[in-house]
Amino acid sequence: MTATDIAPPVDESTVVLPAVKEPTRWRPNTRGWAIRIAVIAALVIVLGVRLATLGGLWADHISQAVIFAIIGLSLNVILGYTGQVSLGHHAFVGLAAFVAAHHITERAGCLPEEGCQYAPMGGFAVAVGLAILSGIIASGLLGIVALRIKGLYLALITLTYGFFAxxxxxxxxxxxxxxxxxxxxRPKLLITDHRFMVFCLAALAVCLFIDWRFLASRIGRAVLAVKNSEAVAASYAVNVTAYKLMAFMLSGAFAGLAGALFAYRRQIVxxxxxxxxxxxxxxxxxxxGGLGKRTGVVIGSMFFALFPYLIDLVTPLSDFLANLDRDxxxxxxxxxxxLALITMIISPGGIAEQIRPITNWLAGNRFTMHPDGGSHHKPSLLAKLRNRSAPAAEESS
Amino acid sequence: MRTPVVTFILAALIGLGLLFGAGVENGPNPFITLGVMNGFVYGLVALGLVLVYKGTRVFNFAQGEFGTLGAYFLFFFLTKGLPYWLGIVLAVAGTLVIGLGLERVVIRPLIEAPRINVLVATIAIALALIGIEILIARIEPRSLDSILPALDAAGDPAGITIFGLTIEPQRLIALGVFGGLGGLLAWFFSRTDLGLAVLATSQDSFATKVVGIGVPRMSRFIWGLSAALGAIAGILYVPLTGTLTPAVMTVNILIPAFTAAVIGGMTSLPGAFIGGTIIGVVQSVGGWAGGHFTLGEQTWNLIIPGVEQAMIFVVLLLVLLARPQGLLGKEA
Structure with a gap:
């Protein structure tokens, strides 16, 4: 929000014609909704069946991709929502992984060398909680530093912190x-790779939900305002310190969860x-994936995690690499x-920008390549002329 | 002028440390000397970082990898049987060409982008270079010879011995090169038209265009020069550790060098030298103190893992919190 967004007062005497009531948002008709819901349902069923019948090896790969996706969401909060760069995320994830493993083996007393095969369910839950807590604390400390140090220098601090950790x-x-x-x-309930994958997917769903509510709520708007300009946000009575710390702690919580899953996926850290x-x-x-866009970030992160296994699927390519003796x-x-350089130079929006016509259509908007995304109805020329006396109001719709 | 004052205080502190350390058994003196010597290498890489920061206002995370690349080029040319000096020339030239190419393909299109984007782009460059090194040269360590052999004809360590530490000829050469390049760059930025043009570009690129200075030309110049500087640093440093592996300069040198540049104020060439010395000494003495610490009758044995990295983190954090403009910086 800047000061220029506020509509100037309309002088009643200059309004010749009554303002045309504009449809604020285009919505599909019943048939449109039916097609969209059918497509989404088909996607869910196909993906669900495919995942349910997956072999153990690929279930493990998918678990790794999901862990990467949660790490991506964690970084997205710092990179996309606060506009800062963290180069020390391996330290947050690693610390949480060690905390989770340490709790199971040393505190809950499940030592594999003493014949303990399955972690107790209670100990597992506490370990995941402790890992999330460790992520929140570590990232909160970074947030405190970030109150004073920004931009390039904060990136340097995080990199140094990573090396130190x-x-x-x-x-x-x-x-x-x-x-x-x-x-x-792992606990007995999650002992197969397939069940663990389902657990990871559930964790990702929870993260996506929290991330969505975080950004769509007052907190998210305040965080984005702080990113755009701290001074302006503060002058709108946004508590810069609190919201910045909140964003960093959310990122730490995701990183902590990812660290715990990381530990239990390999069962050794x-x-x-x-x-x-x-x-x-x-x-x-x-x-x-696209800074600040959770769908794109999840897709991009999963692609990075699955890339080596996808190469293996393409036989000519994997044969070529095997001949070269390269992994x-x-x-x-x-x-x-x-890929990152190409993204930054050619299409800074990333994957999220490329798939936006599709995601927009699925979300109940028109299928359009327009950068506005078709979520807002284009005002007709007549409506523009009639509303000429209040031009600012139509732009801020 | 602050530079001579800071230099004098630093020299006096190191001198005092050496004086007090002289009577201590297993004392810190070899560590202080080693720290000063390491500091020169940090300073050499920090010079490249300062150069890019002065010219374009971004942190170049690929600076360390330019060094590894130079060392790999030198290794390649030496295995082809070329003489050492020709190997150095070709290695620096090769890295220079790659630096210019990267500038054209990556940095130039991002010239108007926010600085944080350029930072991420240099990270991508560094990672891509590491990946290419791993693909072509594999992870196996290789050994790179020094310019002058570290052992003399009789088989004894060559070089001079100060405070119980033998300083190899390679370190002395590094010191000479460092002093020479630092002086040359200081002269370049303060006394030549091209140097002033580079500084002007970094301060206000639009105004520079108006007075007829080509901004792309300056960018090309800066990145080429920094790639060459990075290659020289790598060629001088890698023989000191003896092993050449992918990412060696990024892992070992880049972070201390960044800290050195930040202590010096990021824009100051003497600051890079002073920051490098401070970081080298703090790290080395910290390693000594973290290992064992003798005072009078008592000896404390504290084994802290990774104390060198911890020292860098603490120093960087303290400097940025207390004095973000550094010791000799003109702006934050």
Whole structure:
């Protein structure tokens, strides 16, 4: 909101014709809704059946993709909603993973070397809660720093924090058991990869819901206002400190949840899993997905996670790589940054921008390539002429 | 002028440390010396960072990878049997060409974009370079020879010994190159028309266009120069550790170098040198103190993992919170 958005007072005497009542939002008719609902239902059924009949290996891949998607949502809160850059997210995710594993093995007393196969369900729930809490605390501390330090310098601080955490905190033997890794057995209910995948998908759904409510509510509008201009937001009585901290803590909560899932997916946490390359790649996958757009971020993150396995599906490509003695996973470090650069230079909106006509149509709008997205009805020329006396009102509709 | 004052205070502090450390058994003196010597390498990379920041107002996260790239080029040319000096020339030239290419393809289209986007773009460049290094050279470590052999004809370590630390010839060469390049850049920015044009571009690119200076030309110049500087730093540093692996400069040098540049104020060339020395000494002495600490009769053994990285984080945080414009910076 800037001051120019406020409509000037309309001088009653200059209004010659009564203002035309404009339809504020275009809505499809019954048939339109039916087609949309049918398409969504078909998508859900096809995806659901496909996921339900998935083998164990691909269920594990999908779990990894979902964890990446939650990490992407976490970074999206900082990158897309607050406009800052975090290059130390591997430290947040890693810390949460170690906290979750540490609780199961050392506190809840489920040691695999003593024959413990399944984690107790109560201990598992507490471990996930503690991991989320650790993410909130770590990210909240970063938020406090971010109150004073912004932009490039904050990015540098987060990068340094990541290096410090990996080399110092992740080397504390009682937390991480050094290089051998900390085991994190799953509870009996989630013991198969397939059930764990369903659990991850449920976690992603919860994150998406929270993210949606966060952005659509007063808090989200305040956070975006702070991103645009702290001074203007403060002058509209927005509590800059509180909303900034809130955004960072939400990001930390997602990162903590992702860390816990990370730990239980592999059932062991090794400090070598969390390298700065992964944190940088995570930033890039959010850029490719589309900053601030949760659908795009989820798709982009999943693509980055599944990329090596997708290469394996294309036989000529995987044969070519096998001949070269190269692992498909190594290509992610080249293709990922290249995609990010192409996105930034050619289409800064990312995947979200590319699929917007489709997502808009599914959400009950017109199918249009117009950048406005067709959510607002274009005023007719006649309506424009009639409302000429109040031009600002129509633009801010 | 603040520069001579800060330099004098720093030199006096290091001198005092050496003086007090002289009587201590297992004392800090070799660590202080090592810290100063490491500081020069940090300063060398920090020079490249300061150069890009002065010219374009962005942090170049790819600066470290330019160094690794230069070292790999040198390794490649040496395995082809070329003489060392020719290898260096070709390696710097190769990195320069890649720097210019990246500027044309990535940086130029983003010239009007927000600075944070350019930052993310340099991160992408660094990651892509690391990925290409891994694909072509694999993760296996390789060894890169020094310019002058580290052992003399009799098999003893060459170089000079100060406070119980033998300083290899390679470090002395690095020191000389660092001093020379720093002086050259300082002269370039303060005394030449081209240097002033570069500074003007970074301050107000529209006004610079109006007076007839080509902004793309300046951008090309800055990125080419910084790539060459990065390559020189890599060629000088990698033989010191002896092992060449992908991302070695980004992992080992980039963060201390950034911290050095920030301490110095991000825009100050002497600041890069002073910041590098401070970071080198703090890191090295911190490592010594974190390992064991003797005072009089008592000895404390504290083994803190990763104390060097922790020191950098603490120093950077304190500097940015207390004095964001750095010691010698002209603006935040």
């Amino acid at each position: 990996v080399n110092s905190i992740f080397e504390i033997p009682s937390l991480t058991r050094g290089g051998a890794g900390m085991p994190a057995p 090794v400090s070598n899993d969390f390298r700065f390359e992964s944190a940088l790649l995570w930033v890039l996958m959010v850029v490719v 498909p996973e190594e290509f992610t470090l080249v293709i990922g940054p290249a």
